[in-house]
Amino acid sequence: MQPRPRTIPEATVARLAVYLRVLATLADGGRSTVSSGELASAAGVNPAGLRKDLSHLGPCGVRGVGYDVDLLRDRLTRVLGVGRSRACVLVGIGNLGSALADYAGFGTRGFEFVGLFDASPARIGQRIGNLQVRGLDELEDVVAATGASIGVITTPAEVAQGICDRLAAAGVGSILNFAPVTLAAPAGVDVRKVDLSVELQVLAFLGQQRVPAEVGESA
């Protein structure tokens, strides 16, 4: 049997990652226990929802007291698989790619870039952090040698699909796409998309809805 059903909703997983970060802050502050209400308000969610999210891991709190910070952190770390370091490759070393390659937040959370790739000869050989930018022709070799399981795409939209195909064929099972296109990937490969201009447009729409006086559509 499966005492913990392996099916944790995706939305819940995203929140678990947030809880984990809040817990780290609390631990730094010297706290040893937290209540669901406190944790929920720090994470910006409903207390009942938080408890339900946590219930997917089995009981891990003490009634009448709350959650043990260290214990819960351990549990979340193990469930999310942050314990072992994961090898990532990054394709497209433009402004955004360089920023991501240099972003310290990844290394401390179990993600390590093992390869940076770009098509432009001008960028090949450039050093970012402790890595050198390689040519695209080395992509498959590096993925095979390092066993990288995650690929990050920060290329122009036109070539993103081609890179996606090559990553998938090379055995990369998870792709994070920043290019403003919808990628098609074979079954068994997860693709997540972060589209910055869509975020801004949604924000603009909500703001426009809130201030209809500024629109002046009927005039």
Place this chain on the structure above:
Amino acid sequence: MQPRPRTIPEATVARLAVYLRVLATLADGGRSTVSSGELASAAGVNPAGLRKDLSHLGPCGVRGVGYDVDLLRDRLTRVLGVGRSRACVLVGIGNLGSALADYAGFGTRGFEFVGLFDASPARIGQRIGNLQVRGLDELEDVVAATGASIGVITTPAEVAQGICDRLAAAGVGSILNFAPVTLAAPAGVDVRKVDLSVELQVLAFLGQQRVPAEVGESA
């Protein structure tokens, strides 16, 4: 008074922005009409869902033929409010902030940065694109002078809440937060969060879940 009900689901708005981009590509390719199926597959969604999304704008297709590309583009542009340019300020000119300030995709979609701010004296005065980085003390003045309605936060987590408060107090109604914290904002201010390490952690979790399943199946 409301031929179009003002309540368009947020998830739909995000997809409308995607459709708009796909339509731009199609228009560049010379296409004049598209069917819902074609548009849906290009956007990576279900055809029925796409039609439902578009139905929020009222009937804008021709039965038996499809959608007129230019007309639909016009309609979407007007609903999303991409027509007029929106003034944005960006706070925190680190690697990520610099990348965003230099990202061409925003300017072509109706978003214009009118102020870049950083706390570090080393960065103040630096030029990015056609803007100069200013000190944080000028933040309120610039927001007031330009009427900026959107603020983007790419600061370290520790100072993000303070910046959020100052932006909200200055009259910025929409905030896009890249800092790895959950921000609290007064009512009437929309906050959207883009958390890169959460995206990676979700991806890692999905991949981790997939691998043991594959092992069990192939054995």
Place this chain on the structure above:
DNA sequence: AGCCGCTTGTGAACGCAGGAACAAAGTCCG
């Protein structure tokens, strides 16, 4: 030892998004 208050964990209802199927409408062809 017993009671009380606090907090977790779970069960149920509500609302929402997503998907499939169907009727209306317009066009193309004979």
Place this chain on the structure above:
DNA sequence: CGGACTTTGTTCCTGCGTTCACAAGCGGCT
């Protein structure tokens, strides 16, 4: 001019996520 095909717009339904509300359990106090 009429029929048939294509495609939209809508309606229904199913499933998921979220929220509310309550019972169970644990620690502290008397």
